[in-house]
Amino acid sequence: MSDQVTPSRRRFILGGIGLAAFAGLGIAKPNDIGENHNHYFNQLSLALDNKALSKPNLVIDKNLLIDNIKVLKTHLAGRFDYRIVAKSLPSIPLLRLIMEQSQTNKLMLFHQPFLNQVAQALPDSDVLLGKPMPVTAAANFYRLYAANQTPEFDHETQLQWLIDSPERLNQYQALAHSLKVKMRINIELDVGFHRGGVADDLIFEKMLKQIDSDPALSFAGLMGYEPHVAKVPGRKIALRDAAMQSYRDKLAIALRVSGKSADELTLNSAGSPTYQYYDEGDYPHNEVAAGSCLVKPSDFDLDTLSDHVAAAFIATPVLKVMQETQIPGVDGLGRLMSFWNPNRSKTFYTYGGNWKANPISPKGLSINPVWGHSTNQEMLNGSDNIQLKVDDWIFLRPTQSEFVFLQFGNISLYEAGKITASWPVLSEQVG
Structure with missing residues (x-):
């Protein structure tokens, strides 16, 4: 018989040693x-x-879901528009119910197949992409949009593509010209999360001027995602204020270059973990995005969501x-x-x-x-x-x-x- 200790036997030996060690250390039995x-x-x-x-x-309790929507609306109190994060609630009937209960048609989407399904099934929706997509994904959206014949959803007025860099802007600009479509462009900002987005003022201004100079493109707004405020160690309010100051600085440049007012733009921020940080005060964004807080999985057992269930x-x-x-x-x-x-x-x-x-x-x-x-x-x-x-x-x-x-x-x-x-x-x- 081999003297080799098998992994299972090793676990048994270690388990026995571990129990003995706990007892020896005076650790109480559970x-x-x-x-x-x-x-x-x-x-x-x-x-x-x-x-x-x-x-x-997978079971959703409808009444508890509606209670969570009411909590969200109470915190927003009409100060911000609400944009539903569809990746956290990936079902057309579920999205339709939440849109009705929260009285919003604004959705945030993160996946090209979901975008095509929403365009067909929820043609009145106002869509902002929640992440910058490969330009091929955008091309696939337009191909399927044409094949499915969904004119009720007007992509030129109801869809904003998220752009995070000059290189991606160039790709989308070329696609707009090749397909002869008009694209609304929302620019992703780095407001402290450091997962991409535009941080440099000169690059940002150059991108804005490039959009402004091309009739195929239009500047639609900004997105400044700041989940680090809730997640990283430090003073939460200080982290929030630093993120919002960065947002304000970019917004000032955007208003100057585009000639638009803030009311004309989609200025998106926050998420389920952070939306309650904006209950009071004056902030540069005019809408918040959230989804998970409406069903509250356990990763969202946070102090800021204690009133959600x-x-x-x-x-x-x-x-x-x-x-x-x-x-x-x-x-x-x-x-x-x-x-x-x-x-x-x-x-x-x-x-x-x-x-x-x-x-x-x-x-x-x-x-x-x-x-x-x-x-x-x-x-x-x-x-x-x-x-x-x-x-x-x-x-x-x-x-x-x-x-x-x-x-x-x-x-x-x-x-x-x-x-x-x-x-x-x-x-x-x-x-």
Whole structure:
């Protein structure tokens, strides 16, 4: 027999040493935190069962979503226009509901296939690209726009392309001339995030003059994204003020060169983590963009969003229930783990897994650190207090929405104890 220590055996040995070390250091054993579903998740489970759903579902609670929209509107208080970030809410019916509830037609899009679908399905929308796209993506948009015959959406008045450099401006200018179209240009500014955008005043002024001198182009506004205000260490208000001063300086140049007033321009800033930093005061932008705060995945559990609530969940069926935890190839490790931590006493295998999400109900479920993740049948451990049965539902809370929402097919809309709709998500394959 080989004397080689296998990776599994090594994990077992290290696990045993780790438990002994914790005990030796006087670290307290974890408390049993297992609980069964509360009333909310019991009702949601019943709604899923009544709809005869049997696979992993992305569920949005309509009433909680609307509550979040009301919170957002209360903070904006008519001081800023609202632009919906569609990548965080990638479904036409979902966007339509939010547009109606928030009374805005302004969308921010980040993906060419989504842009073509929005132009067809939401022809009254006012669209600003949220990132600078390869010029080929722009060419693909125009090709599909012509093929789909969507004249209700007027790209020359309802669409703003985001430009971040002189080189990209040259590319788009050449495309506008080759296609004989007019393009509205919004310039991305670097206001401190340092993920691209224009920072140099001379370069910025030269770009503005280039746009102004070409009838195929028109200057439509500025975008100054500043998520660093919420994310990096430091005084948040000082970071905000520095970003806004940079924005003001560029806006002054833009108004002088273009001859336009601020009211004629789209002056975009903020995002879900930062929009509440502008509740009071005078700022250069006239609109804010946000999306994730309306469904509040866990990455957005921030002080600035404490009055928003989670409104989206992954629901997945339990495939198997085991009254103990066993780790293959390392007999005894599961018992050792459950002896130390009562929240590893039982094992539940789910339909699918390894999503950008964390278990939320029943309380006390967690990934086994030795077993790891599985996209086919995820192992979750819990305490003896959790009485889940096969075919019951486990709920997870996404850490983000823009990627996770696209993984489940249709979105299940939950309202007043029932699943009331099944909404398709945007396709990534158009074009």
